[in-house]
Amino acid sequence: MFRIIFVLDILKGNAVHAIRGERAKYQPIQSKVCNSSTPLEIVSALKPAEVYIADLDRLQHFGDNFELIKKISAKAKTMVDIGAENMDDVRKCAEIANTVILGTETASLDLIKTAAEQFPGGINVSIDIKNGEVLTKDRNMMMKPHELVKLLNGYNIRDIIILELGKVGTGAGIDTDFLRGVVELSKHSVLLGGGIRDMTDINTLKETGVSGALVATAVHGGMIPLELIR
Template identity: 45%
Template sequence: MTRCVFVLDLFNGSAVHALRGERERYLPIDTASSIVRTCDPLAILDLLRPKEVYVADLDRIMGTGDNLDLIGEIAREAETMADVGISSVEELALLPAGCRPVLGTETGSFDFIEEASFKREVVVSIDLFGGAVLARDPALRVSPLDLIRRLNPLPLKEIILLSLDRVGTSAGLDEPLLRKAADLSAHPLLLGGGVKDASDLDRLEDLGIAGALVATAVHRGTIPLEKIR
C-alpha cells in the first residue's frame, strides 16, 4: 500500500492550510478542513492518529522564529520527519534523535546535503515551483531529474519531490515527470503537492512512487483517515 505521510504546516504554533507556497496567505487549518475544528497541532494528531507525519516549520524556514519545542512533542506522538530550514551540519542537532531531518533545496546547498547524509539519516526535499528546482546554491539549480542523478550515490533515507505550486490545489499528478523520476532514482520517492484523492495514491504506486505527503485531500475527506493510519 502506498505510504501516506500526513502533513502539518506550522506557523506561530498553529497548523495552517498551505496553498501554492504563498506563505503570507496561509490560514488556520480549521478554516479549510471538514474534519477538524481546531488548529492546535497536538489536538489534530490526537484526533486523526496518523502513523507518520511531515512537519514544516514555516517560521524557521522564513527566519521569523521557530516551533522546535512543538516539533519535539509531535515526534513523541508519531513517526516524524521535519523541515526546519536547516542549512548547516551543526543545525542537525536542532531536531531530536527521534525526528528525521528534511533538507530542502530551497535552504541548503549540495555540499551540505552531501556532508549531512553521512552524519545522520536524512531526507532530501527537492523543492519545485513550476517544474524548476528552487535553490540558492547554483549546484542545485539543475533539472529535477539531473538532481536525482546527482543524489543517487548519497546514503539518503528518501527523497521528496515537493511541488510547492501544487500544494493545497488537488491538481493531480504530473505523471511523465514522476515515471521518469522513479526510473532514475536509487532512493524511494515521495510526492508532495497535488494529490487529490485515493485513486491518485493507487496511481502513484503504479508509477513506482513510494508514497505521498497528504493534507488537503485528508481535510476535504477525499482520502479516508485509514490511509494515514
C-alpha cells in the same frame, strides 16, 4: 507498502493551510475531520503513523516551534523541515525529529553530503520545484530535477521528496510521466508532495512506482480515509 504521510505546516503554533508556497497568505486549517487547528489536537484526533512537519516560523526566521514538534514526535514518526542551512541546524532538527528534511530551497549540496555522512539514512532530501525548475540558491544544484535525482543516488539518504510548490494545497493533480522518470532514475524511495486530490491519485502514484504521498488538503477535505494515514 505505500506510505501516506500526513502533513502539518506549522505557523505561530497553528496548523495552516499551505497554498502554492505563498506563505504570507496561509490561514489556520479548516478541516472536515477535526475541529481544531492546534497541531497536537489534530495529531491526537487523527492518529497518523507518520507526519511531515514544516516549521514555517523557522523557515522564515521568525522563531521556531521546536518544543511543539518534540511533543508531536512523541506521538508519531516525524520527518521535519526547519529550513536547515548548516550542520548546526541539522543537529537541532535531529534532536526533535526521526528524520531531518533538507530542502533544496535552503540547503546546499555540500550540506546534504555532510549531513548524509553524519546521519546515514536519517536524512530526506526535498527537491523543491517551482515552474518545473529546482528551487535553489546553490549553483551546484541548478539543474533539471531529473539530473539532481540522479546525482543524489550517490548519497546515503532515506527518501527523496518531490515537492511541487506550485501545486501545494491546490488539489491540482499529478504529472505521472514526470514521476515515472524520477522513479526510474532514483535509487531511493520517492515521495510526492503537492497536488494530490483523492484516492484516484493515490492509486495512480502506486502504479508509477512512487513510494508515498504527502497529504494534508485531501485528508482534511475527507477525500482520503483516515485509516489510511494511521
